[in-house]
Amino acid sequence: MNATLSASPLLTLEDVAKTFGGEKKLFGKKTPAVHAVQGLSVNVRKGEILGVVGESGCGKSTLARLIVGLDLPTSGTISFDGEDLTALARKDRRALSRKVQYVFQDPVASLNPRKTIRTILEAPLKHLTDLDAHGREDRLQELLSAVNLAPEFLERYPHEFSGGQAQRIGIARALAASPELIVLDEPVSALDVSVQAQVLNLLDTLKDKFGLTYIFISHDLSVVESVSDRVAVMYFGRLAELGPSAQIFQSALHPYTDLLMRSAPAPGRKELFAEDANASLPDPYNPPQGCAFAARCPAASKLCSTQRPASDEASRTAGNHIAACHHPLS
Numbered sequence: 001m002n003a004t005l006s007a008s009p010l011l012t013l014e015d016v017a018k019t020f021g022g023e024k025k026l027f028g029k030k031t032p033a034v035h036a037v038q039g040l041s042v043n044v045r046k047g048e049i050l051g052v053v054g055e056s057g058c059g060k061s062t063l064a065r066l067i068v069g070l071d072l073p074t075s076g077t078i079s080f081d082g083e084d085l086t087a088l089a090r091k092d093r094r095a096l097s098r099k100v101q102y103v104f105q106d107p108v109a110s111l112n113p114r115k116t117i118r119t120i121l122e123a124p125l126k127h128l129t130d131l132d133a134h135g136r137e138d139r140l141q142e143l144l145s146a147v148n149l150a151p152e153f154l155e156r157y158p159h160e161f162s163g164g165q166a167q168r169i170g171i172a173r174a175l176a177a178s179p180e181l182i183v184l185d186e187p188v189s190a191l192d193v194s195v196q197a198q199v200l201n202l203l204d205t206l207k208d209k210f211g212l213t214y215i216f217i218s219h220d221l222s223v224v225e226s227v228s229d230r231v232a233v234m235y236f237g238r239l240a241e242l243g244p245s246a247q248i249f250q251s252a253l254h255p256y257t258d259l260l261m262r263s264a265p266a267p268g269r270k271e272l273f274a275e276d277a278n279a280s281l282p283d284p285y286n287p288p289q290g291c292a293f294a295a296r297c298p299a300a301s302k303l304c305s306t307q308r309p310a311s312d313e314a315s316r317t318a319g320n321h322i323a324a325c326h327h328p329l330s
């Protein structure tokens with residue numbers, strides 16, 4: 001989808017972890033801890049589209065919330081253009097929101113039903129920009145035009161829109177403050193297939209027009225394959241595989257990625273994991289010592305159940321294609 005990638009990373013995650021629960025409670029007892037994201041290290045280059053795939057509960061939305069500052073990591077660092085996003089999120093939400101924005105999965109539910117589109121789109125312009133009333137009016141017109149909606153839509157309410165139109169509003173809202181990075185969390189999953197294509201085309205156009213970088217989270221492998229420059233495959237909160245989209249889809253190195261591919265042979269098929277639906281995921285309250293995929297993996301050895309494979313430079317398998325696996329496929 002993209003020909004002009006910068007070599008320098010725009011976003012860098014280093015050994016990022018997010019744990020829910022586990023805090024000290026009264027009488028010295030702790031709540032159980034869920035390790036939603038663990039040991040995640042990845043760079044996102046300016047101008048690229050990084051696809052993120054994995055089963056439900058693997059930590060995709062937690063990752064998205066960490067990047068946009070809705071949650072703070074338990075450990076590790078997230079930096080944007082060399083600046084610590086975590087510190088920004090704590091101190092200055094305005095500065096962070098100007099750089100990084102979020103588009104939600106459910107377009108209609110993500111818009112306040114009691115507010116007109118004008119009020120919804122004006123909110124970020126008021127909070128995140130220094131535009132005066134005239135400037136905001138001009139920007140509102142620009143935003144609607146950018147997402148191919150007529151100016152009269154400004155005075156309407158979210159329930160008057162189709163899913164595809166509502167997602168265009170969600171995208172316009174994300175664009176309002178001229179961000180550099182947009183995290184798209186299942187942006188077309190709630191839409192009909194014909195509308196999906198329109199919204200994907202729009203995202204492609206906007207990316208070029210505004211010089212954007214996307215993190216594209218989806219269950220739908222065929223959509224991820226069609227849009228992504230690189231793909232990160234997550235399993236049980238960790239990176240299983242990371243590499244150029246074509247390599248991930250044509251010559252997966254991790255047996256888990258291979259399972260995903262084999263579970264989704266047909267273009268447009270959304271339910272990726274039907275073949276393996278009865279396989280149980282590890283207990284999130286009690287993560288296994290070794291590779292979390294070992295119990296489901298046809299290639300697993302004794303080593304896999306005792307020692308977790310690295311998912312960083314140490315595991316670099318072929319150029320920039322990384323698999324966190326003791327026995328990568330060749």
Ligand SMILES: Nc1ncnc2c1ncn2[C@@H]1O[C@H](COP(=O)(O)OP(=O)(O)OP(=O)(O)O)[C@@H](O)[C@H]1O
Binds near residue numbers: 020036060061063284
């Ligand atoms: N606020 C929270 N409190 C406790 N546990 C949480 C919280 N948010 C997420 N989790 C847990 O963290 C793990 C990862 O969840 P997350 O929602 O990030 O996964 P996901 O891949 O986005 O799943 P889905 O595709 O179903 O949205 C899951 O075990 C989930 O139950």
